[in-house]
Amino acid sequence: MNCNDTQNKLIFYIDGELSKSESSEIENHLDRCNNCNILYQKLKIDLSILSSERIMEIDVNFTESVMQNIRNIESFKISNRQKTLNFLMPFAVAASIILIISVGILFGNMGTNKTSTQISGSESEVFYINDLEQESLEFNLINE
Amino acid sequence: MDESKLIKRILEGEKELFSELVISYQKEVINICNGFLHDIDSAKDVAQEVFIEAWKSLSKFRGDSKFSTWIYRISVNKSLNYLREIKKKLTEDISDNELKISDDENSAIEKEFEMSQKMELIHKSIDNLAENQRTAFVLSKFEEISYKEIAETMNLTISSVESLIHRAKTNLQKELSGYYKKN
Numbered sequence: 001m002n003c004n005d006t007q008n009k010l011i012f013y014i015d016g017e018l019s020k021s022e023s024s025e026i027e028n029h030l031d032r033c034n035n036c037n038i039l040y041q042k043l044k045i046d047l048s049i050l051s052s053e054r055i056m057e058i059d060v061n062f063t064e065s066v067m068q069n070i071r072n073i074e075s076f077k078i079s080n081r082q083k084t085l086n087f088l089m090p091f092a093v094a095a096s097i098i099l100i101i102s103v104g105i106l107f108g109n110m111g112t113n114k115t116s117t118q119i120s121g122s123e124s125e126v127f128y129i130n131d132l133e134q135e136s137l138e139f140n141l142i143n144e
Numbered sequence: 145m146d147e148s149k150l151i152k153r154i155l156e157g158e159k160e161l162f163s164e165l166v167i168s169y170q171k172e173v174i175n176i177c178n179g180f181l182h183d184i185d186s187a188k189d190v191a192q193e194v195f196i197e198a199w200k201s202l203s204k205f206r207g208d209s210k211f212s213t214w215i216y217r218i219s220v221n222k223s224l225n226y227l228r229e230i231k232k233k234l235t236e237d238i239s240d241n242e243l244k245i246s247d248d249e250n251s252a253i254e255k256e257f258e259m260s261q262k263m264e265l266i267h268k269s270i271d272n273l274a275e276n277q278r279t280a281f282v283l284s285k286f287e288e289i290s291y292k293e294i295a296e297t298m299n300l301t302i303s304s305v306e307s308l309i310h311r312a313k314t315n316l317q318k319e320l321s322g323y324y325k326k327n
Binding site for chain 1 (some may be wrong): 159160162163166167170171174175178182184191192195196199200258261263264277285286287313314316317320321324
C-alpha cells in the first residue's frame, strides 16, 4: 500500500471500519513511513476530541429547567384562557339578559294571541245562534 | 414503563411524567445539538427548545416511528435552524457594518491563523461538510446512533446513509490532512 492509499483510509482505520487484511497493510505502511505515521497520530488525536465532547451524565437541573418551562407555558395558557373568559363574561351576561327578555316577550305575545282567539270564538258562537234565527231577548221584550 | 404507555398517560393529563422522557433522551439530544453547534451552553439552550417543541407536538406523535427517531429529527432541525439564524445574523451584521468589518478583516484573518487549537480545526472541518453529510456524521459520531435509525431520522435508505457517512469521513480527512500539510 502506498502513501496515498494509506492516507485515504486512515480515518476508517482509526474508526475500526476496515477489514483485517486492510488494517494490517496500513499498520505495515505506518511502521515504514514516518510522514504517514505523523499524519495518523495527528488525525487520531483530533478525532478523539469529538468523543471527549460528548456528555455522558444526566443533568437533573436540565430536566427541572425543561419541566419549569413547560409549567410556565401551561400556566400561561390557563391565564390566557381566564383572560379570554373575563373579557367575554360581560358579553355573555348581556346576551343572557337579552335572551331572557326576548323569551319573555315571546311568551307574553303568545298569551295575548290566545285571548283574542277565545274572543273571536264566542263571537262566532253568537253569530251561529243568530244563524239559527233566534230572536234576541231585547226583541222579545219590545214585542211584549 | 413502556414508552408508548408513558406517552399515552402524559397525553391523558399526567404532565409531570414528561420529565421521564427528558431524563431518557437529554444526553442524546444535547450531544446531537453540540455536534452541530460545538458549544455546550448553546447546545443545552437548543436542547431545551427541542423538548419544549416535543411537548407542544406530543399529541401529533402517532407512534408510527420510534419516539427516539422523532426527537432526533427535532434536534437536527432545531440545530440547523439555529445555525442558519446565526449565519443570517452574521451576514446582516457584516452588511450593516461593511466598513468596520473590512477594517477588522485583517485581525480576523490573524485570529484564524491563531486558531491552531485542534478543537476549532475539527469543528471547522465538520462545519464545511455538506448539510446531509454533516447530519449523518454527527448522528453517528456524537451519539453512535445506528445507521438504521439515522436512515429513519433522515428519511433515507440505509445505503444512502452509509454513503453519506463515508463521503463525510473522506472529506473530513482531506480537510484535516490538507491543514496538517500546510502547517
